[in-house]
Amino acid sequence: xxxxxxxxxxxxxxxxxxxxxxxxxxxxxxxxxxxxxxxxxxxxxxxxxxxxxxxxxxxxxxxxxxxxxxxxxxxxxxxxxxxxxxxxxxxxxxxxxxxxxxxxxxxxxxxxxxxxxxxxxxxxxxxxxxxxxxxxxxxxxxxxxxxxxxxxxxxxxxxxxxxxxxxxxxxxxxxxxxxxxxxxxxxxxxxxxxxxxxxxxxxxxxxxxxxxxxxxxxxxxxxxxxxxxxxxxxxxxxxxxxxxxxxxxxxxxxxxxxxxxxxxxxxxxxxxxxxxxxxxxxxxxxxxxxxxxxxxxxxxxxxxxxxxxxxxxxxxxxxxxxxxxxxxxxxxxxxxxxxxxx
Ligand code: 5AD
Ligand code: FES
Numbered sequence: 499x500x501x502x503x504x505x506x507x508x509x510x511x512x513x514x515x516x517x518x519x520x521x522x523x524x525x526x527x528x529x530x531x532x533x534x535x536x537x538x539x540x541x542x543x544x545x546x547x548x549x550x551x552x553x554x555x556x557x558x559x560x561x562x563x564x565x566x567x568x569x570x571x572x573x574x575x576x577x578x579x580x581x582x583x584x585x586x587x588x589x590x591x592x593x594x595x596x597x598x599x600x601x602x603x604x605x606x607x608x609x610x611x612x613x614x615x616x617x618x619x620x621x622x623x624x625x626x627x628x629x630x631x632x633x634x635x636x637x638x639x640x641x642x643x644x645x646x647x648x649x650x651x652x653x654x655x656x657x658x659x660x661x662x663x664x665x666x667x668x669x670x671x672x673x674x675x676x677x678x679x680x681x682x683x684x685x686x687x688x689x690x691x692x693x694x695x696x697x698x699x700x701x702x703x704x705x706x707x708x709x710x711x712x713x714x715x716x717x718x719x720x721x722x723x724x725x726x727x728x729x730x731x732x733x734x735x736x737x738x739x740x741x742x743x744x745x746x747x748x749x750x751x752x753x754x755x756x757x758x759x760x761x762x763x764x765x766x767x768x769x770x771x772x773x774x775x776x777x778x779x780x781x782x783x784x785x786x787x788x789x790x791x792x793x794x795x796x797x798x799x800x801x802x803x804x805x806x807x808x809x810x811x812x813x814x815x816x817x818x819x820x821x822x823x824x825x826x827x828x829x830x831x832x833x834x835x836x837x838x839x840x
Contacts, residue, residue, distance in 0.1 A: 500748045505701050509694045524744035524777035531751045532779045536823045537830035539587040540580035540785040543794040544568045548593025553656045556720035556795045564793045570606045576785045577610045583811050586829040587617040594623035604636045611637035617829040634677045641674045642682035648703040649696040682711025688735030689717045690728035705749040710832035712746045715760030718797035736764045740776045747777030752833030756780040762801035783810045
């Protein structure tokens, strides 16, 4: 476990030579617990319809993007491509889209389960417990739901409730775990009003929730959203994201931690590589058909917008080889036995 005082110390540390000590500790822990294999998870952005109005997100309800929803057959074809490329997991991600009805999702999960060896991760927002239970029964293995920030007041500001129900993603993550999902959470770094104390709380929350997957990325303002007008903290959100990746590894040694697309977007040269050298062990190549990709614009100027799945696959393998890491085989489940590593 890592103590709060130590978390705060590293969040405040600015000296590159001393920070190298944090990177080394996180990288050692990653190598010891997860090995040198990098898991590739194929991301399929299955729908950009969304009923929510998150203040940061470019596909929020009312945003002027062209909406699309993939058919079960289109999704299945992407899953076949994931298998062909040798990936062990597909991630079905969407806005919060009731038009993506429970039965259609079930059908899609069952088809992938029956005809491929893939682990299935869902990332479909806050859905009914009944739906989540049914999808788990159908064969979904994992669920990703970032809690975005553990600061409740900030969360309420950026993630307004829908109607009368309050949104409690922390509680929902607990229910997902109880349903037998491997659970993934995470946060954005550099939100307007976010403090280093908030980030320390986030790291403690990763450990408290005992997460299997932790996604951390820099917040990137989208001009068509209300949050874009607000001033951001004066620290460097790219560097702060690396600190958070490293601290996430120390707090949750056995978790799967990606070098996120948002990091690749702020640093196209080596954002992903730096994350992989500082605690991360996963990359999420985009398998969404290129005709839909540009419409899944949660933030502007996303990396790999026009590259096909095959191009990204070749690019990522080359990048991994260049930094002496190998591509993982199989599903790449979290290491539950590593939970209580020192
Ligand atoms: N900048 C960075 N990350 C974003 N996300 C959504 N909008 C943005 C943005 N503007 C992240 C959220 C969400 C995940 C799918 O993408 O953390 O949970
Ligand atoms: Fe997509 Fe490099 S990973 S082009």
